[in-house]
Amino acid sequence: MxxxxxxxxxxxxxxxxxxxxxxxxxxxxxxxxxxxxxxxxxxxxxxxxxxxxxxxxxxxxxxxxxxxxxxxxxxxxxxxxxxxxxxxxxxxxxxxxxxxxxxxxxxxxxxxxxxxxxxxxxxxxxxxxxxxxxxxxxxxxxxxxxxxxxxxxxxxxxxxxxxxxxxxxxxxxxxxxxxxxxxxRKEDFARSHPGGALGRRLLTHVHNVMRQGDAVPRVDHKATVKDALFEITKKGMGATAVVDGERLVGVFTDGDLRRLIERGGDIRDTPLADVMSRTPTTIGPDALAAEAADLIDRTRRNVIMVLRDGHLVGILHTNDLMAAKVI
Structure with a gap:
């Protein structure tokens, strides 16, 4: 045995x-x-x-x-x-x-x-x-x-x-x-874990991480593609807001620029109003940064315009959310 x-x-x-x-x-x-x-x-x-x-x-x-x-x-x-x-x-x-x-x-x-x-x-x-x-x-x-x-x-x-x-x-x-x-609640947990991933997602708001003031790329709605190109290059965001005063009316991105170049011809003096996107992705400054991250993921856009009462108050890039460790 x-x-x-x-x-x-x-x-x-x-x-x-x-x-x-x-x-x-x-x-x-x-x-x-x-x-x-x-x-x-x-x-x-x-x-x-x-x-x-x-x-x-x-x-x-x-x-x-x-x-x-x-x-x-x-x-x-x-x-x-x-x-x-x-x-x-x-x-x-x-x-x-x-x-x-x-x-x-x-x-x-x-x-x-x-x-x-x-x-x-x-x-x-x-x-x-x-x-x-x-x-x-x-x-x-x-x-x-x-x-x-x-x-x-x-x-x-x-x-x-x-x-x-x-x-x-x-x-x-x-x-x-x-x-x-x-x-x-989750919010209570986050308050005792401000340094953790959950704390950052539940306590960080858009206004905490957005770019504002002179850091926001913007051009007037009467500007040309050349003007927009200079602003995009200067601010390094890959996009610029198009405004009428403080009111956001559109967005022009480096992706829009590439598509124009593919069409050929001299595009420098093309009115921006003719080629900009009139449906920019937007969010409020008091929204959670995590909401902005979800919005970027859903829309597949790298830039979100931040509006308060229709007025442009900031801009948010994917890199800003990554730097804040929200994503």
Whole structure:
């Protein structure tokens, strides 16, 4: 009879599949375990007049850092405090208006067990995420959420793997439930991520990136093709607005110029009004720059005229949106 292959001899992909299945099962098991305790925990977060303070040691601390960051970026002011540091002064950062989330799979991390009674006496609301309902932290907490797993993905059943994944997933569930109940919007997310791609798309307006004043190529509607060519060359936009006073009446591009040249003959004195486009692509200065990017993509034009009440106030080129990292 052939002996079973040792785990070390198995392909890495097979080992990976087993890990992912174990961790996926651990997360799925949380769904059936959710009850009114989760509702109470979310309500605590919504009623919190201070901040959410997350704490854990070891691998639970790393997970706690991520959970705190998720809360903070989704409308729930939060920070992480290390329980050992809390025992030596950092507990002063926590007030009776805060909600304290303690994370320990065993539920018996000595540092957390030591500080939890102090926090309770101060009036702080306590939520514990542990793997045992009968643990010390579970008994001390106002709400206990059980993150127990059947087994770790580690073949020795030692390294925190499935348990940390389950804890992280439940932390995400708390944060997402809170942001949804609070009515958190994309715009709110963008305000806390101004340096990210989403922040730039949701916070950058056309007037922030458009060219204006003398940088805008423009010629009078009575001008000639030669006049337009000089303006296009001078401003380097590949196009010029055609105006009657401040009112936009058309646009002339280097593409229009190429088509004229292909027809042959001397085009320099050709009236611009005879060859310009009378349907330029336009947008308002208060529109989102992301809307301008979508408009450029739909119309396949590199230049958009910016109008306010029919008057030309700026011009926007694809390069301007790229420089602003909107596209």
């Amino acid at each position: 052939q002996s079973p292959a040792s785990p070390a001899s198995l392909p890495a992909t097979e080992l990976a599949r087993e890990v992912l299945e174990i961790e996926a099962d651990a997360v799925r098991a949380l769904i059936a375990r959710l009850d009114e305790r989760f509702d109470r925990a979310v309500q605590m977060l919504l009623d919190c007049k201070g901040r959410v303070v997350v704490s854990g040691i070891g691998k639970s601390g790393h997970i706690g850092n991520k959970i705190a960051a998720t809360f903070a970026s989704t409308g729930t002011p939060a920070f992480f405090v290390h329980p050992a540091e809390a025992m030596h002064g950092d507990l002063g950062m926590v007030t009776g208006d805060d909600v304290f989330i303690a994370i320990s799979y065993s539920g018996s991390a000595a540092e957390l067990v030591t500080i939890m009674p102090v926090l309770k006496r101060a009036g702080c609301k306590l939520i514990a995420l542990t793997g045992r309902d009968e643990s010390d932290l579970a008994r001390l907490a106002d709400v206990h959420l059980n993150v127990a797993v059947e087994r770790e993905a580690c073949p020795l059943d030692l390294a925190p793997t499935a348990s940390t994944t389950a804890t992280l997933a439940l932390g995400d569930a708390l944060a997402v439930a809170a942001l949804t109940k609070r009515g958190f």
